Amino acid sequence: MLTRKVLQGRKISPLTTGEQALLEGTISEVRSVAARTVLVRKGVELEHSTLLLKGLLSRHVDDRHGQRQFVSVHLAGDLVDIHAYPMKRLDHDVAALSDADVAIMPLTALKAITEANPELARKLWFASLLDAAMHRAWIFRLGRLDAVGRVCHFFAETGARLFAIGAAPPGRFDLHMTQVDVGEACGLTGVHVSRVLKLLREGDICTFKDGRVEILDYAAMVRRGQFDPSYLYLEIPPDVGVLNARSCSSRSGPGPP
Amino acid sequence: MLTRKVLQGRKISPLTTGEQALLEGTISEVRSVAARTVLVRKGVELEHSTLLLKGLLSRHVDDRHGQRQFVSVHLAGDLVDIHAYPMKRLDHDVAALSDADVAIMPLTALKAITEANPELARKLWFASLLDAAMHRAWIFRLGRLDAVGRVCHFFAETGARLFAIGAAPPGRFDLHMTQVDVGEACGLTGVHVSRVLKLLREGDICTFKDGRVEILDYAAMVRRGQFDPSYLYLEIPPDVGVLNARSCSSRSGPGPP
DNA sequence: CGAACGTTTGAGATGACTCAAGCGTTGTGG
DNA sequence: CCACAACGCTTGAGTCATCTCAAACGTTCG
Secondary structure (H helix, E strand, C coil): CCCCCCCCCECCCCCCHHHHHHHHHCCCEEEEECCCCEEECCCCECCEEEEEEECCEEEEEECCCCCEEEEEEECCCCECCCCHHHHCECCCEEEECCCEEEEEEEHHHHHHHHHHCHHHHHHHHHHHHHHHHHHHHHHHHHHHCCHHHHHHHHHHHHHHHHHHCCCCCCCEEECCCCHHHHHHHHCCCHHHHHHHHHHHHHCCCEEEECCEEEECCHHHHHHHCCCCHHHHCECCCCCHHHCCCCCCCCCCCCCCC | CCCCCCCCCECCCCCCHHHHHHHHHCCCEEEEECCCCEEECCCCECCEEEEEEECCEEEEEECCCCCEEEEEEECCCCECCCCHHHHCECCCEEEECCCEEEEEEEHHHHHHHHHHCHHHHHHHHHHHHHHHHHHHHHHHHHHHECHHHHHHHHHHHHHHHHHHCCCCCCCEEECCCCHHHHHHHHCCCHHHHHHHHHHHHHCCCEEEECCEEEECCHHHHHHHCCCCHHHHCECCCCCHHHCCCCCCCCCECCCCC
16 A cells, blocks of 8 residues: 555544545556656646655755755655645755655646545645644754754654654664765754764764664753654654663754854 | 735735635634734644734744744734644744734634635645745755845845735835844844844845834845745745845855855 | 843854865776 | 775864853833
8 A cells, every 4th residue: 555654653634544545546657766866846837746655855945056955854655745736836856865666646636536535635734734843843953953953853853753654663764865965954064964973973872874873862862952753743752761861961052053 | 804915915826705705704703912922832732723914923932941943923914823723733832023913713613614615725725835835945044044144035035925915015114023033033143133234234235123124235135045935926026126236245055154 | 210121242162164185985997 | 806986974174153241322111
């Protein structure tokens, strides 16, 4: 069932099997894309939305000098650009971070099933609101956390999401990103990400090697990144208690300190 | 007509008068609130959404030390927390920046009219997606612009939105915020905002005094803030040409430079 | 008149950036 | 099969943007 992971693990509105079938019925094509492929370019008119089946996708905006800022990272089960349906054009690019499988859902088909089924429409709306909630968490991350806090917050969020869809145990997950990618998510240079990771390694908080994150001290990571997962609406948030706790000085201040 | 400004000036989906009437019919109460009042507190279960009729509202998250990060600023005509309808709880606070009038829309009434009217539901969804698009612009602002760029981007965005709802001519608008508030929107300290405003003043780009923004050189402001209004889906974007252009060095780099 | 508030300015500290060099792995073509 | 290019990561040295702390000023308001 290709739509199995849609909204999986979230507190509200799991899709019924009927709704999954409806959504799955809109899929016109399943496509495999190679890492670093651009799937959607900003401003181009779209005729379909995308459901990510496998792999890692990013959404990012480019600044005038070609530097990228990620505005989100998508995992299996994410309706990557469901907002293409009401919006028609995206204000950002979508690209594959790893090799990925995506399902194509024509907007006409989406229109048909949502008009016939207000409850499903409400759930898709909900999914897009989860996206907005994550955006707000990213704003907080960039506006109020220092470099170490940003990386902790990003890893904690991503780990919790992977856990929710059953793609990883708590405290360990694959993230096929380079340090430069992490920098583009956290508003940092690749060089500085390297230094941050060194600090996290030496503080026995977490490691990041070959795209694999190992969280050694989840409590410290949560505190350092001021991570409060309530915005993810998870059914079962990963428990702080499952990993050994250890205190860690907190750090934050006005402005990206 | 209390709902007159909802989605006003946007490229897609103006509300029909019938839809305006439907939406207006959900309003159970109009309330005046004083500046600095908190309207909604994070995590509290809600039974209604809010439509802002007059004034300025902020949504913000607090960090552990009580410092605030704005995640958005709302103007007249904004459905401030329409996502309360599918989401039930907010992940942030809502507060009045100025004296304001708000209309209360019970979720039960919203549920009734959206279930009976898929097209209206789609437009409310669209409104929430505009919010998400602004969130992405804020992520870009915080992640990729320096202090001057952030303030320029924030002023340019807010000016364009006020222009869209007919609340201000291009290049001049009231913004009842203090410098500290601007800092909380832009991830800066109040002290540094003061210095940034001095630079903008001395560069003849814009002034900000007693909550009034005067844009002297819109082209410079747009360039400095790398502001591209397409994400706002405005029917008529404020024209760069209406104000005298002047070149201005651009500034951006990886990380919040 | 004094308190509160928002703003301005200065001086010094510091976090993150830039530039640069070097290292290890991987992949590729001669 | 080796050599070399490409890539990602690490580390160092020096710079710069923004922060913190502090003091002072003007307005507003009680």
